[in-house]
Amino acid sequence: MGSLERYIFRQAALAFVGGLFVLTLVVWITQVLRQLDLVTNSGQTIALFFLMTSLGIPVLLALIAPISLFIAVMQTLNKLNGDSELIVMSAAGVPPWRIAKPLLMLTAIVMVFVGSLSLWLTPSSIRYFRLLLTQVQANMLSAIVRPGQFTQADRGLTFHIRDRAQGGVLLGIVVSDTRDPQVHMTYVAERGVITEQPQGTFFVLETGNLQRRDMRDGATAIVVFDRYAFDLSQLTQAAETIYRPSERYTSELMSPNPADPMLERWRGRFRQELHDRFAAPLYPLAMMCIAFAMLGQARTTRQSRGAAIAGAIAIMAAVRGGGFAVSGLVAARPAAVPFVYLLPMATILFFGAVSLGWIRIRTPEALSRLSSELSDRLMRLVTPRTAGGGA
Template sequence: MGSIDRYIFRTTLASFALVLISLTGVIWITQALRGIDLMTSQGQTILTFLGITGLVIPSLLGVIAPIALMIAVSHTLNKLATDSEIIVMNAAGMSPFRLFIPFAYATCVVAILVTLIASYFAPDGLRRIKQWDAEITADVLANILQPGRFAQLDQNLTIRIRERQPGGELSGILIDDRRDPKERITIVADRGTVVKNVDGSFLVLEDGNLERFELGKREPAMVAFARYAFDMSKFSNQGRDVALGIRERYLWELMAPAEDDPIYKQIPGQFRQELHDRFLAPIYPFAFAALTFAFLGAPRTTRQSRNFSFGSAILAVFGVRMAGFACSVMTVKSPLAALVQYLMLFGVLGASIWIIIGGVVVEPPARLMEAINRSNARIARLFRRPATA
């Protein structure tokens, strides 16, 4: 790889990384705000919130990476054209296909990244989210114990908390336990925290009073305590099995699903759709990069034709992606839709490479450019300020 190739390769990957991080960050924030109730209503810590919402990032990267590559290739080609480097390299005898080689190297890096994400990292993150969310959702201590409400965990057990402090600490706790027919226990505590260990789940109460009223006795027994552990293991369900969906399956699990898998028996078409989506994921970066270069990689001397080609490249990439989504949806019912998507992507890739090798310049028709120039001149005259004396 020569110095020019290394320069284009580094510039493309640097732009790709910047765009990928920026777009992923923005979309991740919008997704993370939807799970803010983990901290507010369920009393989870900020680390738990960031951990769960952060596991969706690999899935976002897999979707955004081809678009980010298209933007990076467009930026690099525009930079080369603005500095007249494309024209100079073309005049020195470098063909458009030779110029495309470093972009192809950068695309290979992106394709490998997308393959790893689609095969392992994205499903692994989604299954961790599902397991983590199941533990939180199934935990009665985090969901039923809502501030200001009397939660009846059992027929003869009622708990109320006044509020939930940051970090999961509970304050103003009242427990009315009548599960033992021979006695009734009432506990009032200033604060408490949920502690989980190998022995189970406990509600550790601090600074409170315990009143025990035994059957046959006239006066209750009062005990003041500084720290008291109330066993809640019966109401904390942490061992529930989680049924993995299709998106939570690794690539090899989709390729060879178990014959007795109930989800596979119920919706085999969605297994087929997800499997082909995983196979097609690394092809999209090559199609988008080649398509973008086909529109913008040829040397030009006019800014108008470059702007037109840039807009055409965006529309073409958008059209290919939308057509891919449509074929993916139809693959659920018809395997031929998957074949159409493969043919479409390889057709776009082949046509783009043919344009690049042939040095074809994709320019707008002359009449269209004349009409645009006349329209721009008319608009400029309308908004032109009259000269002042």
């Protein structure tokens, strides 16, 4: 790779890494704020909180990397054009493929990066997040239950405590269990504690009574107890056995277990998730081709560059939005699977041909006129302020 290619590669790589970091950080912070209430209310450590929120970063990287690459290529080409470097290269006889070569090398790296995230790291991180979330839910009664509030741990199972003492002891406990529609159970106890036993997780209640009401005939029975163990194992076991399609390994999506009870329920989502993972590495190349086709040629006026940038952004948004739409369609219709790959491939072929000069596209006159008007208005707004500041 010559000095010219290294220069372009360095400019694009720095822009890509910087854009990827900033965009990922912004989106990650929004996710952190969403998860903050869950972890703080459950009494978990700050280390576990950051671990759980950081497990979503691979998902963000896989989604943001193609867009960051698009922005980096567009910024690099626009800078080269704005500094008249593209004009000098064109006048010196540098062919377009030589300018595209370092960008393609960066794109290949990003494609491998996105493919690794989509096929391996992302499902692994989401699966581990599910494991940690299950552990947090296992301590739900001693951590998440807030004094003075009713908390529904499961459908038909509600807990209420008056206060929380040292050592994880809960005071003033009321448990309403209506999971069985024929028999409603109400537990009232002065204190209780969560214990982990080899047989499972139990809520040990002390000094209380059990009120059992038969809904068929309305008969009520009250049993006074000094110590009673309420089984919580079913609440944690359900979370451990159910994995969503996004939490399955790629091998599990390719060869699902026929005995899996979730396969029939989520068959469409299994198909959607699998093909989304395989199609994800195609989008960085599609984004690069769009940016290079629109901005890879030397442009001598500010208006034409503005129209090209606006057109590139609009096309990128349409292609990525179309990808999400097709993905949703695959979950409902197996016949839509080819379109998951056809959309990015068609984008690559068409804009690749435009980049090589095999196909020529013209910026619509209306878009050029709109870009020129916006630029002129912006200049009119900036110029008086600049003049006033100088005075």
